[in-house]
Amino acid sequence: MxxxxxxxxxxxxxxxxxxxxxxxxxxxxxxxxxxxxxxxxxxxxxxxxxxxxxxxxxxxxxxxxxxxxxxxxxxxxxxxxxxxxxxxxxxxxxxxxxxxxxxxxxxxxxxxxxxxxxxxxxxxxxxxxxxxxxxxxxxxxxxxxxxxxxxxxxxxxxxxxxxxxxxxxxxxxxxxxxxxxRKGLPLEGKNVLITAGPTYEAIDPVRYIGNYSTGLMGVELARKAAALGAEVNLVLGPSSLVINSPFITLHRVTSADEMYKAAIGVYETSDVVIAAAAVADYKPKTTAPEKIKKKSDVLTLELVKNQDILQTLGKSKKSQFLVGFALETENELSNALTKLKKKNLDAIVLNSLKDKGAGFGGVTNKVTFIDKNSSIKSFDVKTKAEVAADIWKEIIDRLHA
Known part of the structure; x- marks a missing residue:
């Protein structure tokens, strides 16, 4: 503020x-x-x-x-x-x-x-x-x-x-x-839930399956929501980012199961939910209790699906405005529209790794905002803080419509 x-x-x-x-x-x-x-x-x-x-x-x-x-x-x-x-x-x-x-x-x-x-x-x-x-x-x-x-x-x-x-x-x-x-701000009195960052799925005590997400996009969304007057629950996977705001309650998690439990715990009282986390789709069926020793040239891991957090939130949605993220490498728009309908979302934010300046690891992003009425709005490459402002403007316009 x-x-x-x-x-x-x-x-x-x-x-x-x-x-x-x-x-x-x-x-x-x-x-x-x-x-x-x-x-x-x-x-x-x-x-x-x-x-x-x-x-x-x-x-x-x-x-x-x-x-x-x-x-x-x-x-x-x-x-x-x-x-x-x-x-x-x-x-x-x-x-x-x-x-x-x-x-x-x-x-x-x-x-x-x-x-x-x-x-x-x-x-x-x-x-x-x-x-x-x-x-x-x-x-x-x-x-x-x-x-x-x-x-x-x-x-x-x-x-x-x-x-x-x-x-x-x-x-x-x-x-x-x-x-x-904060009085009179667009999100005053609103409870916002944001998931952000990667999840790490343990193979053994020292190894994991993960991805390149830093959590910056979700953190900027949380910061902007707080600046707009909301009370924010930020469920953040492994990340080095520091959050200093009395209006953001930080829930640090590691695995997809932990992220699911933290998100479900505050979902019912949330008005707006943005699932920006890069959740691992799969996890090892079993986690070795001790470090796996290098005994052969090949290591085979059996993977099982993680629970789909966003789909679960969509199925139990009541009055929440639910926004997902789609990071795609091919058939981007088609895949995003399918995900929007399948998971009962109000809107989806599309990233394409083919766009320079988009995706994980950087300070910029390039997004397309799509709502459930198939209204599509694309934005230029911007800093993730600026992208967060654009996304919140689109959400607020629809909340007040």
């Missing part, structure tokens, strides 16, 4: 300011570009050098900047217009009152009053200050302006008291901001 977003972080003078170094790191890790405004008192708790180093941007302290004999004006209007969202954390009782009443006596307040973007604020103060009627009034007033409150946490406070008033932890702040940003 924060990928590519411009976040303006305002830090005011409370002890909770020490947490903002971690907050900046998390925002950067989530893909945001971060600029920081410090109030004069906040600089007593966390240094501009620390925040500038972490954010990779100069820290803004005051309207006037004196540098090597030159004087520059820090433009609060430009800062306010730059931001996709503004986050004030910690927001002290003093700052809350200023925000609520339009008191403009520092760079942060001037920028807040100039901002056109959503503004989030995370209060932090001692228990009695938080309970004071003026603090409650300030918060209610700010919410009436459309500002978004990040509620305080309870716990030990700097004064030694126990209770409400702690600024929420940085991880929770980022999570709450992202959840709020």
């Amino acid at each position: 924060l990928e590519g977003k411009k976040v303006l972080l305002g830090i005011t003078g409370g002890i909770a300011a020490y947490k903002t170094a971690f907050l900046v790191r998390l925002l950067i890790k989530a893909g945001a570009e971060v600029k920081v405004i410090l109030t004069e008192s906040a600089a007593s708790f966390v240094t501009p050098l620390t925040l500038a180093t972490l954010s990779k941007n100069p820290v803004h302290l005051d309207f006037i900047k004196e540098d090597e004999g030159t004087v520059n004006w820090d433009n609060h209007v430009e800062l306010g217009l730059w931001a996709d969202l503004m986050l004030i954390a910690p927001a002290t009782a003093n700052t809350l009152s200023k925000m609520a009443n339009g008191v403009c006596d520092n760079l942060l307040m001037a920028t807040y009053l100039s901002a056109k973007c959503p503004v989030y604020f995370a209060p932090a103060m001692d228990l009695d200050m938080y309970r004071h009627p003026t603090t409650k009034t300030s918060i209610e007033k700010l919410e009436s302006f459309g500002n978004i409150l990040i509620p305080v946490a309870s716990g030990e406070l700097a004064s030694g008291l126990e209770g409400e008033g702690r600024m929420e932890e940085p991880e929770k702040i980022v999570e709450l901001v992202q959840k709020h940003m």
Whole structure:
């Protein structure tokens, strides 16, 4: 949700300011570009050098900047217009009152009053200050302006008291901001199931039958679904890819049987299902308990069919929108249409290994999207992230039709 977003972080003078170094790191890790405004008192708790180093941007302290004999004006209007969202954390009782009443006596307040973007604020103060009627009034007033409150946490406070008033932890702040940003997105409230990657079918403890799939296409589909507001279950076969999203529940599996069990476990509660995994069609009839020794020039393996996960999902489909993938090397369109009908799919995504830039192992793909009404739409070679966006657009168009 924060990928590519411009976040303006305002830090005011409370002890909770020490947490903002971690907050900046998390925002950067989530893909945001971060600029920081410090109030004069906040600089007593966390240094501009620390925040500038972490954010990779100069820290803004005051309207006037004196540098090597030159004087520059820090433009609060430009800062306010730059931001996709503004986050004030910690927001002290003093700052809350200023925000609520339009008191403009520092760079942060001037920028807040100039901002056109959503503004989030995370209060932090001692228990009695938080309970004071003026603090409650300030918060209610700010919410009436459309500002978004990040509620305080309870716990030990700097004064030694126990209770409400702690600024929420940085991880929770980022999570709450992202959840709020998802409101009104096309897949808000939808549960999505995606299978991705290869399966490995064990021959013995050290060998397996597998394929060249990396899982990247399915992972990009999961990332895009989360960015569009969905809660995602990603069933991922053996893959080195790392998933970092609070909106993607990762189920790591190895074999086709494990993938089947994981997919069936969440299928009933899923609204959209995309079977992008390259599941092995066959597995060894028996798995040797010990490493098979090289005793002859020929090794014969007896293989048996794996359960067809996609066909099983198609047979038990109720209201789910079910999408399959077809990787073909000949009679591509004909084979894809047959698979679409045979497996009771709503749509199928066709790859041809004859197309340059398509298939396993690379960062690009070239697909054709076919729905159950035989509507066919082909796309050029694109990155798999861009392909995922195209696929989701086609699905969403049909969900809302």
